[in-house]
Amino acid sequence: MEDQTVTDPEAGQAAAAELERQAIALGEENLVVRARLLGANMLRRTGDLAGAARQLPDIERWAVEHGDRCLQARTYVAWANVERLFGDTAKFLEYSLSAVELLDDTATPHMQIWYRCTLADALADNGYMDSARPRFQQVEALARELRQWEQLLMVLNNWACSEQEAGDLPQARAVAHRMQEYSTAHGLDLNPGMLDTIGAIQIEHGEYAEAEQVMLECIARFQAGELDHSGQLAEYQLNLARAQHGLGALDRAQVSLDAARELCVEGDLHTLLVRVHQEQAELHAARGDYAAAFAAQKVVFATNEDLQARQQLAEALNRHAMFETAEAREAARQFREQARRDPLTGLRNRRYVDEKLPALLAADPDLSLAIFDIDHFKRINDTLGHDGGDQVLAEVARLLDTHLAAAAATGFAARLGGEEFLLVLPLTPVAAATAKFDTIRRAISEHDWHDTTKGLHITVSVGVAGANETTPRSQTATLAAADRNLYAAKQAGRNRVVTGTEPEPRHRAYRDHAAP
Numbered sequence: 057m058e059d060q061t062v063t064d065p066e067a068g069q070a071a072a073a074e075l076e077r078q079a080i081a082l083g084e085e086n087l088v089v090r091a092r093l094l095g096a097n098m099l100r101r102t103g104d105l106a107g108a109a110r111q112l113p114d115i116e117r118w119a120v121e122h123g124d125r126c127l128q129a130r131t132y133v134a135w136a137n138v139e140r141l142f143g144d145t146a147k148f149l150e151y152s153l154s155a156v157e158l159l160d161d162t163a164t165p166h167m168q169i170w171y172r173c174t175l176a177d178a179l180a181d182n183g184y185m186d187s188a189r190p191r192f193q194q195v196e197a198l199a200r201e202l203r204q205w206e207q208l209l210m211v212l213n214n215w216a217c218s219e220q221e222a223g224d225l226p227q228a229r230a231v232a233h234r235m236q237e238y239s240t241a242h243g244l245d246l247n248p249g250m251l252d253t254i255g256a257i258q259i260e261h262g263e264y265a266e267a268e269q270v271m272l273e274c275i276a277r278f279q280a281g282e283l284d285h286s287g288q289l290a291e292y293q294l295n296l297a298r299a300q301h302g303l304g305a306l307d308r309a310q311v312s313l314d315a316a317r318e319l320c321v322e323g324d325l326h327t328l329l330v331r332v333h334q335e336q337a338e339l340h341a342a343r344g345d346y347a348a349a350f351a352a353q354k355v356v357f358a359t360n361e362d363l364q365a366r367q368q369l370a371e372a373l374n375r376h377a378m379f380e381t382a383e384a385r386e387a388a389r390q391f392r393e394q395a396r397r398d399p400l401t402g403l404r405n406r407r408y409v410d411e412k413l414p415a416l417l418a419a420d421p422d423l424s425l426a427i428f429d430i431d432h433f434k435r436i437n438d439t440l441g442h443d444g445g446d447q448v449l450a451e452v453a454r455l456l457d458t459h460l461a462a463a464a465a466t467g468f469a470a471r472l473g474g475e476e477f478l479l480v481l482p483l484t485p486v487a488a489a490t491a492k493f494d495t496i497r498r499a500i501s502e503h504d505w506h507d508t509t510k511g512l513h514i515t516v517s518v519g520v521a522g523a524n525e526t527t528p529r530s531q532t533a534t535l536a537a538a539d540r541n542l543y544a545a546k547q548a549g550r551n552r553v554v555t556g557t558e559p560e561p562r563h564r565a566y567r568d569h570a571a572p
Contacts, residue, residue, distance in 0.1 A: 068097075072097075501515045
């Protein structure tokens, strides 16, 4: 059950309860906790997010106390999915990262593939498609290597959906095409959800006749007993109506749209109902009935406002339920304290640096580190806005992480805060490290930034320091030396690497971070 997609969550909940009963009878505490996690996942699947969230803190605490990395990873993925449904994409990303960090040889092939796919989904949901895409590529390659063909189809389906939502229709189409090719090559049927993805992409490309046939197949297979997630039939009917609208078959489109509306009302599918009303307005306009179209558009606005109010109330009630006990509040606080990743970039954060760097410096006299600072970052924010600035930060972080991995088998990259990043290279004397850091600096300067910055050139200044250059050999002294060299790089014209400057008698150890 842990490594399967359960199509009937209510039956799955009953099965999890029976497994827990048997585990208690056997006296196997590990199996009891695993069964409870299955039950929590089934609660989430049935829509009881608060019920699921209440169970997760105790499960996570048990896994940590007993050093069960596999169970920890499963718990964090469950928590990630709860946060995604709450609408908290930042926490969705945070928990997904934590789960992937815990993967080791005890993880099943399902976990190795699906948890990495969940991280890619989280990056995409947070708007970092440039970071999500390489993750999806890695997961596709891993699924091929492990010959997990059914999971590969699910990964490609999620990837195609993410590309479509990000607006990259050619990429979405290419990924969906690979999904179809793998399906044919390995004799696997695409499930209705995957066919729906293909139909939606066809609609966006104006292939309405093809999309209509795909959506009719989705609906036929659903009605033949191929169970899928709740609400999917309404989604299929809506996409069928959109395809028929595109064909000009307005009467058929209206029938399909009426079916979608009825399903939305029956199932309280308020989010989908907004889209149904929007399509209704467009159908009225296609008939030339602009008064009816205007009236339908007013319904769209009213329904959307009602949806937002419902979502806010549901989130407030669910959050209250999550933290209604002192134990849950304490567990949440402990988890936040344990978080060691920067949610924007996915790199290590300052807390991780403060915990790990002192011991590394004490044990390794050949350790070198560098502070990378994005040049003229205020101008970047002023020109591109803060969202654009965040995209630059995320892309610089990706380049740093990628090129650091290519430069050395060990070491790590971290975001210190703002536009400052730290790269650490163990067992690398300063001269060799400086050459590697300069290669990374050039890679950032020569990167094609056009799509991200609309032509604004991005460079970094770098200050390098070695563990054996400071007395005492401490984090404070070594970072101060790197920061002094970074200041010198800025003063010398930026976009360069500096090492080996000597502190002036009255020179402050750390530069003024407000300086240009």
